[in-house]
Amino acid sequence: MNATQFFGLTAAALVGLGLYGLIVNPQPLRKVLAFNLIGNGVFLTCAVIARRATGAGMPGDPVAHALLITAIVVSFAASSLAVWLMLRGLDESGASSLADDDSGDVSRNAEPGRCA
Amino acid sequence: MIFWVSVGIGMLLLALALWTIVVKDTFAAVAAFIPYGLLLTLAWLILAAVDVALTEAAIGAGLTGALLINAASRLERAESSAKPRAPGIAMRVAAAMASLAVTVLIALCVLRLPDEAPMLAPEVGMHIGSLGVGNPITAVLLSFRALDTLLEAIVLLIGLIGVWSLASDSCWGGRPGQMQVVSSNDILVYLARVLPPVGVVVGIYILWVGADHPGGKFQGATVIAAMWLLTIMSGLRDAPMVSQRWLRAMLVAGPSMFIAAGVLGTLMADAFLAFPTGSEKLWIIVIEVALLPSLAVTLVLLLLGPPQRKDVQT
Numbered sequence: 001m002n003a004t005q006f007f008g009l010t011a012a013a014l015v016g017l018g019l020y021g022l023i024v025n026p027q028p029l030r031k032v033l034a035f036n037l038i039g040n041g042v043f044l045t046c047a048v049i050a051r052r053a054t055g056a057g058m059p060g061d062p063v064a065h066a067l068l069i070t071a072i073v074v075s076f077a078a079s080s081l082a083v084w085l086m087l088r089g090l091d092e093s094g095a096s097s098l099a100d101d102d103s104g105d106v107s108r109n110a111e112p113g114r115c116a
Numbered sequence: 117m118i119f120w121v122s123v124g125i126g127m128l129l130l131a132l133a134l135w136t137i138v139v140k141d142t143f144a145a146v147a148a149f150i151p152y153g154l155l156l157t158l159a160w161l162i163l164a165a166v167d168v169a170l171t172e173a174a175i176g177a178g179l180t181g182a183l184l185i186n187a188a189s190r191l192e193r194a195e196s197s198a199k200p201r202a203p204g205i206a207m208r209v210a211a212a213m214a215s216l217a218v219t220v221l222i223a224l225c226v227l228r229l230p231d232e233a234p235m236l237a238p239e240v241g242m243h244i245g246s247l248g249v250g251n252p253i254t255a256v257l258l259s260f261r262a263l264d265t266l267l268e269a270i271v272l273l274i275g276l277i278g279v280w281s282l283a284s285d286s287c288w289g290g291r292p293g294q295m296q297v298v299s300s301n302d303i304l305v306y307l308a309r310v311l312p313p314v315g316v317v318v319g320i321y322i323l324w325v326g327a328d329h330p331g332g333k334f335q336g337a338t339v340i341a342a343m344w345l346l347t348i349m350s351g352l353r354d355a356p357m358v359s360q361r362w363l364r365a366m367l368v369a370g371p372s373m374f375i376a377a378g379v380l381g382t383l384m385a386d387a388f389l390a391f392p393t394g395s396e397k398l399w400i401i402v403i404e405v406a407l408l409p410s411l412a413v414t415l416v417l418l419l420l421g422p423p424q425r426k427d428v429q430t
Contacts, residue, residue: 003122003162008226010126010159014133016219021137023211024203029187033136033145036180040156041222047163048226053235059164062252063236066261068168069253070268073334076175076183077275080418083187087421088282090194 008048014041028086039075129155146188153177166330167253174338248397250328258400262389269371272414283422289359292420296351308350315343333404337411358423370410
């Protein structure tokens, strides 16, 4: 086993941890975090595969690296959209959980979408 | 030696990942995400992906971390009032089994990768000489797969439209984010005065050096975005109103230039996004320079969120 293979196993474990968190945690922000872990695991797998593809004097496959840069930037945009969607939902309903255990008195915002 | 360093980094990564999943307090989970991102940067370095490491440090750890911390601090109040109920033990066991199965499957795939690795590195090496740039990743991003990069810039814009569309009607056209009230003697204000000149130069340097060495427009744009965010967070300059024309012009300028260059390529080099022979490097640099401000502004606005307040009318 070498460092590259070890990171491959780390990536597999990251995907597993993220998947578990995505299913089990009811809060949306925790789901965004868990989803980021899954994404990182997938990116790391991709980097491990790219690292094995050494050729033409390059330490890894540059096409895969370029894809990874694109992926990281796009995942930031996706996380940002998810976070703001969640905060808007919080403003509207006052609830920060997706679990359907309505405790009865979820304090609704008196003026949803008020503008300071 | 490098193997044991990798094992240490991998173990710490997994420990922090586990922490973000199991810890009760959301803020603690988010706080662990930032060292996690920085450790991931080290992993990219060991995997010889220096450009990716720069992007991860700037965007994965830096901007995503800031976004999540902001969200967690706004959630704290709501969470203390209503403790969400965690799913039952049966659900947890089922989820753990499913996750374990996925992990084992991926691990098996990683350990049994074919000895003859499929790759495009030789093709890149063969054609990079004609472009005049020394960094193969820049060559891929702006020439061989320029269409991907163009679409990525447009995806960021669409993401921003999505975020802005979450504004309530009465706030539309106002300023994003909360009003920052910081004492003028605060260290944040000092940093916001001292760092931006340095940061902007560093950002432009990262863009410029990206032609031949690790670096490029995304990393450079993130550094510049961080400098602007610093001045906004310290209250020195307020966030811009989203209805302002110059802001919108800056947002679309980069992608429009990119599309225009692509169309020019159809006329001058017979294909969309093909560059005329002999002047490829010039085209690449013009597109990168045009994209830099647009990307920086887009990243700042994605972090600040939808417009939330209007100027008080007098």
